[in-house]
Amino acid sequence: MVKNTHKVTKIERSVKISISQLHPNPWNPNKTSQRQQEAIAESLREYSQVLELIVRPHPDIEGEYQIIDGEHRYQESSDYVYANVLHGLSDAEAKKLTVVLNETRGTADKIELSQLLADIKIDLGADLITSLPYTEVELGELVNLADINWDDFSTDNQEGNNFNGDGGGEDLKIITFKVSPDDYQYLESIYNLIKDQEPLDKNKAIAWGQVLVTIAKDFLAVSPNS
Structure with missing residues (x-):
């Protein structure tokens, strides 16, 4: 049984607070790119404020508040915001909560x-x-x-587990890269040529690997430095 160990002694929800009463904390590790910050501003204009900031009474300035979560929204706000005010947090608990709220939102x-x-x-x-x-x-x-069509690249494709290349079936490495549409046409042409010359694995992701290995081996065979 997990013991209940609440650190917060009181929560005031959706409190309307003037921007002038708010202060960013000095420890926030969450950084945004220019585009992310622009998107926050666009979101506030389009939807208004849909999520409350998380704040605590400022530890050094009476009647004012320190932001625990929501600093980037605060930066794009004017006049006032709505916030949940958490009472009873020590400095260490406030810092930990910042990390918790930043790191538990999923990907x-x-x-x-x-x-x-x-x-x-x-x-x-x-x-x-x-x-x-x-x-x-x-x-x-x-x-x-x-x-x-991601079904072509499924690693769960049971028909494609018979790869007999140099790396075996269990030691395969996954490599992701990007090419332009024109370059992809060249690669697809080579893929089809090699497919006509030798059998490729039924799993298309593995087959692409076989094709690239064939190209690499052929290049090294004719390279003067090989």
């Missing part, structure tokens, strides 16, 4: 995220990027992931 699965963004784009079009923390290039790459 999006890239494939599921790409499919979600592609679905939203059908309705929003060019407005999709508003309030999202991506550059146009990053957003385009994410949306394009939704067009890939």
Whole structure:
């Protein structure tokens, strides 16, 4: 049985606080890029403040507050914000809570995220990027992931577990890289040529690895430095 060890003695929820009464803490490790900060500002303009800041009474200035979580939203706000005020936290507990709130929000699965963004784009079009923390290039790459048939690359493909390459089946290394559409056409042509000359694994991810290894071996065989 887990013992209940609450550090907070009191929580005041959705308290309206003037910006002039708020102070960022000096320890926040969470940094944002320029685009992420712009997206926060866009989000506040589009949706207003939908999440409260987390603050505590300032330990040194009576009647004012120190931010535990939400500093970047505070930076883009004007006049006032709504905050949950936590009473009874020591300095160490406030610092730990900052880490907890930063590090327990999870990470999006890239494939599921790409499919979600592609679905939203059908309705929003060019407005999709508003309030999202991506550059146009990053957003385009994410949306394009939704067009890939990931079943071809599934490592759970039971028909593709008979790879007899140099690395064996269990010691395979996963390598991810990006190429332009034009360069991909060249690679696909080579893939088809090699496929016609020698059998490739049924798992397409492994087959691509076999193709790249073949290209590398052929290059090294003719290289003057080999």
